[in-house]
Amino acid sequence: MGNSETASIPEDKWLAVLSNDSTYDGQWYYGVTTTGIFCRPSCKSKPPNRAHIRIFHHAEEAMSKQFRPCKRCKPASQLLPDEEWEGQARTYIEQHYNEPLTLSVLADVLHLSPYHLQRTFKRLTGVTPAAYIQQIRIQEAMKLLASSDLPITDIAGQVGFMNAAHFATRFQAITGLTPSQYRGAEFER
Numbered sequence: 001m002g003n004s005e006t007a008s009i010p011e012d013k014w015l016a017v018l019s020n021d022s023t024y025d026g027q028w029y030y031g032v033t034t035t036g037i038f039c040r041p042s043c044k045s046k047p048p049n050r051a052h053i054r055i056f057h058h059a060e061e062a063m064s065k066q067f068r069p070c071k072r073c074k075p076a077s078q079l080l081p082d083e084e085w086e087g088q089a090r091t092y093i094e095q096h097y098n099e100p101l102t103l104s105v106l107a108d109v110l111h112l113s114p115y116h117l118q119r120t121f122k123r124l125t126g127v128t129p130a131a132y133i134q135q136i137r138i139q140e141a142m143k144l145l146a147s148s149d150l151p152i153t154d155i156a157g158q159v160g161f162m163n164a165a166h167f168a169t170r171f172q173a174i175t176g177l178t179p180s181q182y183r184g185a186e187f188e189r
Helices: 011-019 059-064 082-096 103-110 114-125 129-147 152-158 164-175 179-188
Strands: 029-032 037-039 053-056
Touching (some): 011 053, 029 059, 037 059, 082 103, 082 114, 082 129, 103 114, 103 129, 114 129, 129 152, 129 164, 129 179, 152 164, 152 179, 164 179
Antiparallel strands (some): 029 037
């Protein structure tokens, strides 16, 4: 992405970038060498310095040159098969279950629309992303209840529940036991 790779962008493409012209979307992409990000011509991001733009015919070409897709215009959103998006979603959830995760947050991280993420995730896993997040949180809570003597309110917070009462209600709905009952049953084994 150094200066030797930058070239003068043709006037028609420069005007398309400046005017966010969607008629060129899918025909070419532009990368900004100073940020390492590539966009669709219609991207609403602040126009870059003309001298820092590179033109790519395909999103794959931009990624092969180490450019990352823009989070705003999502130029690579249709490049991965649904199974890969679903796998990335599961991995992200499993690594960030204790953070505030919403469908919008996941969709933004994965460069998908919330609707597409919800529909695809449920079709491939049988559960919604929210239900999967809850399953992971309960599994982690079960591990903590069995292996520590942390107060239940602390465990609730550590696994991503902001409200201990809600945690207890969800835990019981899924396991059939309250967190205290589960802990007691685990210590009896």
